[in-house]
Amino acid sequence: GDSVTQMEGPVTLSEEAFLTINCTYTATGYPSLFWYVQYPGEGLQLLLKATKADDKGSNKGFEATYRKETTSFHLEKGSVQVSDSAVYFCALSDIGAGTYKYIFGTGTRLKVLA
């Protein structure tokens, strides 16, 4: 079945450092891919999305490119801030396979130090 694999956390960076959080997926159809962020004590917020191969999603300085050849959707940010400290979830939705559910990765906790 479909699955999402994320890099293990926690990831600890200094402010202004470059961030990469790896995400790879397996899917039977042509999934849409998402990154969600969960700040402490809050729910899941959509950070960015990409619905087809080679699409680049971007928001708040974060970017991710849908790479079908490597089945990846890695999250990047050029310069992280303390306020980016949160848990980041990669997810897919394989609507083409007839399902609307999301499949999530395990989440990666990011801690940014001032």
Next chain:
Amino acid sequence: EPEVTQTPSHQVTQMGQEVILRCVPISNHLYFYWYRQILGQKVEFLVSFYNNEISEKSEIFDDQFSVERPDGSNFTLKIRSTKLEDSAMYFCASTGTASSYEQYFGPGTRLTVT
């Protein structure tokens, strides 16, 4: 901005008791979902609901679980006889149309079964 709301934010119950978790999806949305996140683990799909019936459910969603849309605004998840392993954060989500890939999540209800 419209948002999904959930009540209560935290529910403590004894094993064997029934609980009802409540969600108010975004008002013009038609597709509704429940997910759960056991502490420290990934977010898992439970059930999707459309047109007053279940569209899809996971293996987790056994006979102890049920969902209902009792009126035009609420969407509920009932657990008939709670077990210790039901302790988790439960997230409600909604989306407007079948072709809309983005699900909007509520802040979650933390269920603690003692």
